[in-house]
Amino acid sequence: MSTIHIPVLAGRVSELLAPALSAPGAVLVDATLGMAGHTLRFLAEHPGLQVIGLDRDPAALDIAGRRIAAAGFADRVRLVHAVFDEIGEVATDLADGEITAAFFDLGVSSLQLDEAGRGFAYAQDGPLDMRMDPTTGRPASELLNTAAPGELVKILREYGEERFAPRIVSAVVRERVKEPFTTSARLVAVVREAIPAATRRTGGNPAKRTFQALRIAVNDELGAVERAVPLALNHLSVGGRLVVLSYHSLEDRLVKRAIAGRTVSTTPLDLPVDLPEHSPEFRLLVRGMQAPTDQEITENPRAASARLRAAERIRRAA
Template identity: 60%
Template sequence: MSSTEPAPGGRDPSTVHVPVLLERVTELLGPACSTEGAVLVDATLGLAGHSLALLRAHPGLRLVGLDRDPDARAEATRRLTDAGAADRVTVVPAVFDELPEVLDRLGVAEVQAVLFDLGVSSLQLDRPDRGFSYAADAPLDMRMDPSAPRTAADVVNTYSAGELSRVLRVYGEERFAARIAQAITREREREPFTRTGRLAELVRAAIPAASRRTGGHPAKRTFQALRIEVNDELGVLERALPAALDALAVGGRLAVITFHSLEDRIVKQTLAAGAADRTPPGLPVPLPGLGPTLRLLTRGGEAASETEVAANPRAASARVRAAERIRRAA
């Protein structure tokens, strides 16, 4: 996936796609993908950059790729076919919290690796008509699944000032959330919001001038918050992570790339819980069934190198965490 920064020059994502933390992710998941018949679930398939690298490195690997975006599925399928991997790939139209149902339909009892590359994909960000970017005027949409019922325009035009303020404060960590929400509700009375350009300009005007000079585009946090709300991104992640861990075979590995602190906090807490010994304090030995089920493979959230960030600015905010299943839960 990607951060919320636009690609330089609006490059065509069908020809330019640089997966973030590619080398580290393939290193972390490689041992679990190396056995004949191993199954990798790419829960956020996008343009399939990480999955393609793993398929090339491990000829016996099979891929189950999930994505709610039909454009992403089509482009990923083309790339995987061009790479000669189509016979080892199943691409499924699904949101990643549907993972248990997908595996059940496919008759897959357990998997050896799971990858989550969170945030908005390069494909979505680089096509202005999808409405994810504040860098170009476009319909105010932001749906990862274009058939979903609620758009960003619906949120902006129907939520109360209090609801909007909550969304911007919690999901965008926007300290001027109340000011922006009040400006939105005032302006939509004059004319409903339908375009990203008008919203971006309103946010810029609502933020004090001194605060506009640092931290990137003033609308960045607002657009992030609306995108998370429209697509229920944090709710989906909270449901999907435990399901993905449950699907892992012993020795299986999970890696998650996040792009902001809200996602990273959920991942950190979920993996830490699995890696904890739940034996009551004071007992001389761990109790059977209460020991850790996971072994952490990363020291905190690992960032991209300076070299990678220089070559691919979208990697600047990326962090990866990974864990290995060491036993089944009792």
């Protein structure tokens, strides 16, 4: 697994979190553990670090656990089967409510994309599932076969930014009457036929945005991000740091909004001085967002759309 899994922006993430991870008694919540690529590096670089690793995907937790044990770090890691928006409960239960660092690597993982049987990838055929946790929720096929046309158009427009959403949904509704959708290849074929020929010739696979939209809807990804980032900020100790990697504008916008609101003064505008109890709780560690370098994209093409944001707690809220 280590040969096929390259953590995105690993050096920069490690650099930004290092001051928090090297603190005495440091506890990191890796809220999207995946195959533990980032966490293995953190553990190797910081011998005193304890990690709480969350993932909603049981297969990812199994692989991560085996990799962590093989590296000799099992006694410093607690694995939790949970969605990352449960970070507040986890921090309360396992870290007395206060953590030193939190890390999110959002979106679909390499493990999920590479397994045809999970249905995430439009480039290979498989059951149309897309659940990050196959033990709960409804698969993409059920959503596609039962949702009202208006709901599907909204999903494709909002989550996939798909300008041909009405055409695609009309084709899907027409085809699902003939036979319910069960495989990714059939959906790809229907989307391809629904999109104008001129558009199909450019911009990569025409089903990309549809698959992204369905995946986000099936897993409530944006809702989880909107809930999770403020919770992570709430549980950081003074000097604690948060780093978030997102992979499309919808995620990044939510992360930006959650962090930005905590990095400005809340002193009433009509007061001439900044009141200490209203001063910012956090400071930005990266101006705006940071994108991967050309070299990083060459080494790891899946990093191309990554956007990094980071902040440090400088004051505990009153």
